[in-house]
Amino acid sequence: MHAEEKMTLEKWPASPEKQTLEAKNKFLGFWLFLGGETVLFASLFATYLALKDKVPGPDHALAKDLFEIPLAFLMTMILLTSSLTSVYAMYHMKNFEFKKMQLWLGITVILGFGFLALEIYEFYHYVHHYGHTFTSSAFGSAFYTLVGFHGAHVAFGLAWIITLMVRNAKRGLSLYNAPKFYVASLYWHFIDVVWVFIFSVVYLMGMVG
């Protein structure tokens, strides 16, 4: 049996994401990569914490002046929900229901774009109302770098999921592409994990002062 073989419901295994050796390697390699990403984001968080509210003069906006609960809350809800929808997609993948999987992935993508749009609005707002920019202070540099790195991950995740959806739209699920979908969804969850820390450490702790 080859990975690219045409699949039927009867032949579909219980964990299609780990059937071939390639799939097992991909699965493990991607988890290890996430271990490295953990350190990457930790370094960015560490830098942010060290430079939080470090500004050149008293007229610069600080964290407690900038962040507002409603926007951060909305962004959080959207991204958390997109995590659930991608779980739904993987649920249908395991049941060999390609159409439904695509549908839930589509919803995930839409939520992802919603999140990005809000983030862009947020940055725009800080720049134009507070003069809080990437270059205005060390605080600004650290803030935009941390949150922007996360945003870039979201954007990359979207491009990745869309590519997978389009590429496989006509040919359905196989043991060749199931691991690809699975790994992309892991990535999406990881992005969510990072966001949990961003909303807690940057936004909530920022508002506390």
Place this chain on the structure above:
Amino acid sequence: MENNQTNTGNATVDIAYRRKKNAEEMRHQVITFTLMIFLTIIAFVAVGAGMSGWFTVPFILLLAAVQVVFQLYYFMHMSHKGHEAPALFLYSGLLVGLITVLAFVTIVWW
């Protein structure tokens, strides 16, 4: 190449059983999700209510940690078997990361 077929015996029985199990797992996922939303709301409320930072900061960090455990173990299936190496490397990364954060909040400014 190991391309093992894991299905056994009667295919239709197999599938019905697996679907049921998957559906059950999905129910757990939804419960997890509800809890996550709930924790998030609590965290935001705690901050919105303007309680002392000495309480809120550790509290929201704790809630964040719980949420991450949910994400990892349920959404990312780390509770399933075959995740020993992923867990080892993820926790090692987390340890290195935590040491980094600790250093940056203690010995960068003094």
Place this chain on the structure above:
Amino acid sequence: MSTYAQKKGFGATVWDYLTTVDHKKIAVLYLIAGGFFFVVGGLEAMFIRIQLAVPNSDFVSAGMYNQILTMHGTTMIFLAAMPLLFGFMNAIMPLQIGARDVAFPFINALGFWLFFFGGVFLNLSWFLGGAPDAGWTSYASLSLASEGHGIDFYLLGLQISGAGTLMGGINFLVTIINMRAPGMTYMRMPLFTWTTFVASALILFAFPPLTVGIFLLMFDRLFGSNFFVTAAGGNTIIWEHLFWIFGHPEVYILVLPAFGIFSEIIPVFSRKRLFGYSSMVFATVLIGFLGFMVWAHHMFTVGLGPIANAIFAVATMAIAVPTGIKIFNWLFTMWGGSIKFTTPMYYAVAFIPSFLMGGVTGVMLASAAADYQYHDTYFVVAHFHYVIVGGVVFAILAGTAFYWPKMFGTMLNETLGKITFWLFFIGFHLTFFIQHFLGLWGMPRRIFTFLEGQGLETGNFVSTVGAFFMAAATVVLVINIIITTVKNEKVGNDPWGDGRTLEWAIPSPPPFYNFKQLPLVRGLDPLWIEKMEGKKGMTPAEPLGDIHMPNASFIPFVISFGLFVAAFGAMYRLDYGWGLPVLIIGLLITFGSMFLRSVKDDHGFHIHKEELIDEDDKGVKA
């Protein structure tokens, strides 16, 4: 698609290497590129030593000296030592665990090309307005003040090659976890495989902080951010932390594989199993773990305060314990063995006391209070060259002699090898031993000249003489390689006669699928076990069957080339109008080819059973 066992023209060979995903060919690429950069870094070292041979020298200017010094350190660490070790890892580790291939052949190739283009980019700085000049550590305040684009070359070049290293590390990890032959349990893995494993894990966790640090510095220099600009609230200590959180594990990334190579060589030529195998594994893992807890010993004089200094001092000294375990194990392996003094064994025997000296000065430096005296003097230069040259470079030279027949099917000349050894060994101690004293006598590190009458003349002159010995050793090595390659006398599976591990059970060089049938591993030193039972080779663990292999691909080269182009754009964006378009074009090349890769299915190909049987009749010449 089976392209083996055919004589090919030059162009075809080049194309073969540009597109290869075979770990053994990638190993050769690493060896060539790493060897080239080793020579470049070595020339830079010679210029440094010539400049410092006599007081008040004007062989090079002060500014030029800073560039040479910086490029020497950076090249040696990132572009010579690490890639050369990666070469051995690629060539040997998959064979040692009985694997047909690595886990990610494509990514393995991509890792090489990223390293290569990053290295080329960095070195092009010599021709494009000047090299980086803030030391290989590139501390932020200094590097922000550095004019021209030197530092930008450093940042962008290391960012690209660092990404390649990270990919290589993940590939090795997954290969070791997932692709071991039947019976090859973790506690039966040869130590070179173990050290590759731990070093790769260190890469996985140590390179991200470097990536972040480089990004921050790059943003500060090229995009106007303020991470390290104190006037805007920044903090230059952040760079030091990020750099050393990477930098200390980096030295273990280098030295652990070196330990691994010696742990292979010593049992083979002592004809005795490695003493204390499990304690060796334990020590390797422990060193890897502790390696992340000690970085601030590079920053004792920054003023972190007595508590932080004390913690990091104690943690640093703790590493001496597992290292000591290793030293004793090597000694006990030789103890009572019937030792054969081949070239690799010469290096192994010389390595133990040489490295030990580096370790001892390391413990001295770890005493935070005393470090205020040693810091930034030649004492430090002596220390790290004792560990890096006495440990890593000795291991690379030993590994070259030891694995050359396995990689190329022909044996390097032993006499010339021993000449190289003696020249290098003498030169090494001549160069660096006296530097301990130069440091204690007050000679600061990173100075371009010194005055007469301060008692530094003799020491520096001796040091320079030593450097010429090492240069001569390298020349002999190159001659040896040329002669050997021209003669090309073929050798069999086990040219040293006492091979213990799986790589010696297959032809030299191995066929591109490595193992026709996966071997059955029955214990530590599997080949030795079979030999002791009077068998000639390994027992297969599977019947002869089709073998699945990956397709060659040019895409890794193109992806890396795109980043290379983009780096120029990013750097010249503020100076010239064409900067931004070039940046975009470069990124388009990279992401475009990544996209192509992901939409074009690549299922590889199969070698059929019948072809493998044919091979047998022809006597397997790959």
